[in-house]
Amino acid sequence: MHQMTLAEIARGLADKKFSSEELTKVLLARITQLDPQLNSFISLTEELALEQAKAADARRANGESGALLGAPIAHKDLFCTQGIRTSCGSKMLDNFKAPYDATVVSKLAAAGTVTLGKTNMDEFAMGSANESSWYGAVKNPWNLEHVPGGSSGGSAAAVAARLLPAATATDTGGSIRQPAAFTNLTGLKPTYGRVSRWGMIAYASSLDQGGPLARTAEDCAILLQGMAGFDPNDSTSIDEPVPDYAAGLNGSLQGLRIGVPKEYFGAGLDPRIADLIQNSIKELQKLGAVIKEISLPNMQHAIPAYYVIAPAEASSNLSRFDGVRFGHRCADPKNLEDLYKRSRGEGFGAEVQRRIMVGAYALSAGYYDAYYLKAQKIRRLVKNDFMAAFNEVDIILGPTTPNPAWKLGAKNSDPVAAYLEDVYTITANLAGLPGLSMPAGFVDGLPVGVQLLAPYFQEGRLLNVAHQYQLNTDWHTRTPTGF
Ligand code: GLN
Numbered sequence: 001m002h003q004m005t006l007a008e009i010a011r012g013l014a015d016k017k018f019s020s021e022e023l024t025k026v027l028l029a030r031i032t033q034l035d036p037q038l039n040s041f042i043s044l045t046e047e048l049a050l051e052q053a054k055a056a057d058a059r060r061a062n063g064e065s066g067a068l069l070g071a072p073i074a075h076k077d078l079f080c081t082q083g084i085r086t087s088c089g090s091k092m093l094d095n096f097k098a099p100y101d102a103t104v105v106s107k108l109a110a111a112g113t114v115t116l117g118k119t120n121m122d123e124f125a126m127g128s129a130n131e132s133s134w135y136g137a138v139k140n141p142w143n144l145e146h147v148p149g150g151s152s153g154g155s156a157a158a159v160a161a162r163l164l165p166a167a168t169a170t171d172t173g174g175s176i177r178q179p180a181a182f183t184n185l186t187g188l189k190p191t192y193g194r195v196s197r198w199g200m201i202a203y204a205s206s207l208d209q210g211g212p213l214a215r216t217a218e219d220c221a222i223l224l225q226g227m228a229g230f231d232p233n234d235s236t237s238i239d240e241p242v243p244d245y246a247a248g249l250n251g252s253l254q255g256l257r258i259g260v261p262k263e264y265f266g267a268g269l270d271p272r273i274a275d276l277i278q279n280s281i282k283e284l285q286k287l288g289a290v291i292k293e294i295s296l297p298n299m300q301h302a303i304p305a306y307y308v309i310a311p312a313e314a315s316s317n318l319s320r321f322d323g324v325r326f327g328h329r330c331a332d333p334k335n336l337e338d339l340y341k342r343s344r345g346e347g348f349g350a351e352v353q354r355r356i357m358v359g360a361y362a363l364s365a366g367y368y369d370a371y372y373l374k375a376q377k378i379r380r381l382v383k384n385d386f387m388a389a390f391n392e393v394d395i396i397l398g399p400t401t402p403n404p405a406w407k408l409g410a411k412n413s414d415p416v417a418a419y420l421e422d423v424y425t426i427t428a429n430l431a432g433l434p435g436l437s438m439p440a441g442f443v444d445g446l447p448v449g450v451q452l453l454a455p456y457f458q459e460g461r462l463l464n465v466a467h468q469y470q471l472n473t474d475w476h477t478r479t480p481t482g483f
Helices: 006-014 020-038 046-061 103-110 153-160 177-183 217-227 271-286 299-320 336-347 350-363 369-389 415-420 426-431 459-472
Strands: 041-044 072-076 114-119 166-170 186-189 210-214 257-261 290-294 395-399 435-443 446-453
Touching: 006 020, 006 217, 020 041, 020 046, 020 072, 020 114, 020 153, 041 153, 046 114, 072 103, 072 153, 103 166, 103 217, 114 153, 153 166, 153 177, 153 210, 166 217, 177 186, 177 435, 177 446, 186 217, 186 459, 210 217, 217 435, 217 459, 257 271, 271 290, 271 395, 271 435, 271 446, 271 459, 299 350, 299 369, 299 415, 299 426, 350 369, 369 426, 395 459, 435 459, 446 459
Parallel strands: 072 114, 072 166, 257 290, 257 395
Antiparallel strands: 041 114, 166 210, 186 210, 186 435, 395 446, 435 446
């Protein structure tokens, strides 16, 4: 039962082969049995899950239908869930029970999803390895000595290990696509503004975007359908109709123009990954796609620009966690300054503190022009590169990551080494574009992802290409041993 995709679950529930309650019980038992190896959950919400499952079964019995009605999922632990701990992977929010549901959570609940729990993540979504969580590192089900990627590593590990079919996640610089690549999943970062950020604890507000992590493009389409749409509570949410993503999966790829940026195949890329990307290109050519070499000349500036902009916004967003308005409060403060210092010093981990300091420095008087403003100008150049490229091609294809998942602890002493691994993913966030990662093969038994990028609001095109690819390949069906 645990092997089923969201699409298969929807068919099984519609055909009355099993109930949502039965399925939910199977998955909860599986999580209890297997998750101690992975640490992919911060909180399990068994009672809520059984309640929601029974309610979904009752709705079906009353004649309602819907692809998500009775579908078990989990939420990354930065989506606010009313009355349930929403920790953001931080000691700072260990005792925070959100007073309301994030829009993504309430929309999915209304569609009938069953929330099994809240998934582990890098603290405040800062990281690429899920090692900065206060609740401990998450392990990669493909090799328990390796990281699952981050920051949505809990969602990724849980779905890859078949503890559940799909989960929500967020992507500020790659946190959906990179863990998808590291765990053999399909993950979609939508266009900025496509999915509401209301009730999603902010890391870098101009970059953050929620999206689905699942095993197939078809399941990403189903989950995105329940997440996307205008929300008056989010001032950056865009009032643009949401297409029927599942209905768009079967378009022909005949004549599809795929751009392959020459900058993607530089020295930093593992040659074995380069080979797998070439194979995926050949596969898409067989389906009728036409390949064109393109150039993204400003890509080399993207990492430094991102690692100014994201910490700058984080330093501002995280100022609310001061032990007074929100978050952990130290014991016996001597005075107000002591309270701030010790509450924040105790509540935040090392990576979060590093980013707050970098961000506050970049924003300070006298440095703003040299760092933040400069980074914003680079951001525009990165966007212009994409706009020029999309005049010539329909999608852009390349590797999701330069290397497969590294060993736990391998990059702990060198944060910049981890930042460099984001080279292929962060440009989409800087430009606000949609991007998808899908399974493309294995290197040393570890999964490799191929990334597709599309123009604004062309999530449907990404899902269509990925679905056609998955109809003709079987990488996405491989299961990690032991799960
Ligand atoms: N690895 C990037 C960072 O640490 C991206 C994280 C994310 O997308 N949330 O900022």
